[in-house]
Amino acid sequence: MSAHVTIEPPRTGNPGRSRRVRTRKGPGQVTRGNFELYSWLFMRASGVLLVFLVLGHLFIMMVADGGVEKIGFAFVAGRWASPWWQFWDLLQLWLAMLHGANGMRTVINDYADKDRTRAILKGLLYTAAVLTVFLGTLVIFTFDPNIKG
Amino acid sequence: MSTATVQDKVATSASGRAGIEMMTITVRVKRFNPELDSAPRWVDYQVEADPTARILDSLHKIKWEQDGSLTFRRSCAHGVCGSDAMRINGKNRLACKALVKDLNPNKPITVEPIQGLPVLKDLVVDMEPFFQAYRDVKPFLIAHGNEPTRERVQSQTDRDRFDDTTKCILCAACTTSCPVFWTDGQYFGPAAIVNAHRFIFDSRDDAADERLEILNDREGVWRCRTTFNCTEACPRGIQITQAIAEVKRALITRRVI
Numbered sequence: 271m272s273a274h275v276t277i278e279p280p281r282t283g284n285p286g287r288s289r290r291v292r293t294r295k296g297p298g299q300v301t302r303g304n305f306e307l308y309s310w311l312f313m314r315a316s317g318v319l320l321v322f323l324v325l326g327h328l329f330i331m332m333v334a335d336g337g338v339e340k341i342g343f344a345f346v347a348g349r350w351a352s353p354w355w356q357f358w359d360l361l362q363l364w365l366a367m368l369h370g371a372n373g374m375r376t377v378i379n380d381y382a383d384k385d386r387t388r389a390i391l392k393g394l395l396y397t398a399a400v401l402t403v404f405l406g407t408l409v410i411f412t413f414d415p416n417i418k419g
Numbered sequence: 420m421s422t423a424t425v426q427d428k429v430a431t432s433a434s435g436r437a438g439i440e441m442m443t444i445t446v447r448v449k450r451f452n453p454e455l456d457s458a459p460r461w462v463d464y465q466v467e468a469d470p471t472a473r474i475l476d477s478l479h480k481i482k483w484e485q486d487g488s489l490t491f492r493r494s495c496a497h498g499v500c501g502s503d504a505m506r507i508n509g510k511n512r513l514a515c516k517a518l519v520k521d522l523n524p525n526k527p528i529t530v531e532p533i534q535g536l537p538v539l540k541d542l543v544v545d546m547e548p549f550f551q552a553y554r555d556v557k558p559f560l561i562a563h564g565n566e567p568t569r570e571r572v573q574s575q576t577d578r579d580r581f582d583d584t585t586k587c588i589l590c591a592a593c594t595t596s597c598p599v600f601w602t603d604g605q606y607f608g609p610a611a612i613v614n615a616h617r618f619i620f621d622s623r624d625d626a627a628d629e630r631l632e633i634l635n636d637r638e639g640v641w642r643c644r645t646t647f648n649c650t651e652a653c654p655r656g657i658q659i660t661q662a663i664a665e666v667k668r669a670l671i672t673r674r675v676i
Contacts, residue, residue, distance in 0.1 A: 292549075306642075307641060311671065376644075380602055
């Protein structure tokens, strides 16, 4: 017999989760700052840019000059010989990864109920994002078209 | 000729009214008695109902004629006080504004407490977390400078700017339909933001910056995912998602227009 039962929202039926109920906040518990504001703005700005970057990328890769058949080591080497395409791919990589990771961050915040689950999922997400961005950036800057190396 | 038409109409509607039959509907109520139950349970009640009557009338019939222990809040019973928000057929509504005929009376009509707040008994929830968020946005006029000798004058245009958000009756139908609030009870919720909006955009109020800063919180307006659940649930038809978007815009531009 429990004195307090919260009727769970329709999505989850997990009665043991630590739902954070709003209480009066003491000093030092205020979580203000402009991070969420900038993150919200970044999502809109990067989203608009990515529409052009990704659609352009897909067109070049999949449609132009005979479609996917043309893609190979030589094709990539030829493109990255130009700083323009290096810059394009770098920008695309960073924006897409930050946009995607930030989106996943908000999804985790919305759906992971337990503090521990949230921490683990976010840890995995940030690790994956940092690794991918680092590796991609490294390849774009240190790419050597001389395959014999 | 026209007189005859009017008379015809009166005659038909009068006979139509007399022809309305009471129908038996099943009201399926999610009940919870903290002293006896370990978990909420569904109970079916058969009620005679006028199709044009409200679900609140059926709840009254159950309480008055079948089971006096059924517990729910209602005060004015006419959609003004906001006491009887509940989840009827899966949607948050005021029981005093939901008509039987609009709810497919052929199937059992489900009535549950609003979601995401602790249930005290049957359809009564603890509204304290909801009101805490409301109090946190300082929902009162804050004006600096000299007190005017008479009233604080405001133009019709300035009044119209926040007219929509003055309609809130704090029934919690919006906040308890919000999926973000369901998982994170710390989120201010649509109702608190609506009531902050009501003062942020009031030309007589001087504390817009203070309230905007409060809503710039990690659990503030940026948690809104614009799912429009709140706007659909609002029994007063407030454009809640738009109000939240206006607060977001004011935070980014730091201008209250």
